[in-house]
Amino acid sequence: MKIEIIDIPKIENRLGNIAVVENEVIPFDIKRVYYLYDIPSSSIRGGHSHKKLQQVLIAISGSFDVVLKDGNDIKTVTLNKPDKGLLIKDNIWRELENFSSGAVCLVLASAVYKEDDYIRDFDEFRMSKK
Numbered sequence: 517m518k519i520e521i522i523d524i525p526k527i528e529n530r531l532g533n534i535a536v537v538e539n540e541v542i543p544f545d546i547k548r549v550y551y552l553y554d555i556p557s558s559s560i561r562g563g564h565s566h567k568k569l570q571q572v573l574i575a576i577s578g579s580f581d582v583v584l585k586d587g588n589d590i591k592t593v594t595l596n597k598p599d600k601g602l603l604i605k606d607n608i609w610r611e612l613e614n615f616s617s618g619a620v621c622l623v624l625a626s627a628v629y630k631e632d633d634y635i636r637d638f639d640e641f642r643m644s645k646k
């Protein structure tokens with residue numbers, strides 16, 4: 517499984533930095549933006565795949581691990597930089613864990629929320645890959 521990290525353009529300044537997300541750096545049209553915050557460190561989020569949705573995850577504060585499964589391979593990616601985005605294409609199982617204190621996960625999504633795009637059962641996900 518290829519891990520795709522997107523560099524988010526930034527403007528650095530001794531007074532602080534600005535990271536700018538525009539559609540051209542993201543490989544899909546952004547239709548929804550949401551963020552996970554106030555996350556207890558023991559939480560494991562995700563635990564599903566998407567049939568069509570693609571997403572980019574950015575740790576805009578703190579850090580967390582993203583475990584990705586494509587049916588054959590398992591990879592863990594630590595996100596801890598506000599200028600790095602992890603692209604997760606469709607049909608990839610994801611789990612988010614090891615959240616640091618104050619971690620915020622910004623998510624850029626290719627579509628509006630639709631529960632019927634989710635596969636939340638791991639066996640169903642594995643069968644869908646065959």
Ligand code: T46
Nearest residue numbers: 548550552560561562563566571573610612621623629
């Ligand atoms: C993902 C990870 C990173 C909505 O009503 N609208 C929304 O836009 C979202 C994202 C969720 N919901 C509802 C669905 C559930 O009843 O909020 C509840 C919690 O959602 P979920 O259990 O899917 O949350 P996470 O953190 O496990 O997953 C979310 C995204 O759903 C998912 O696509 O990749 O963040």
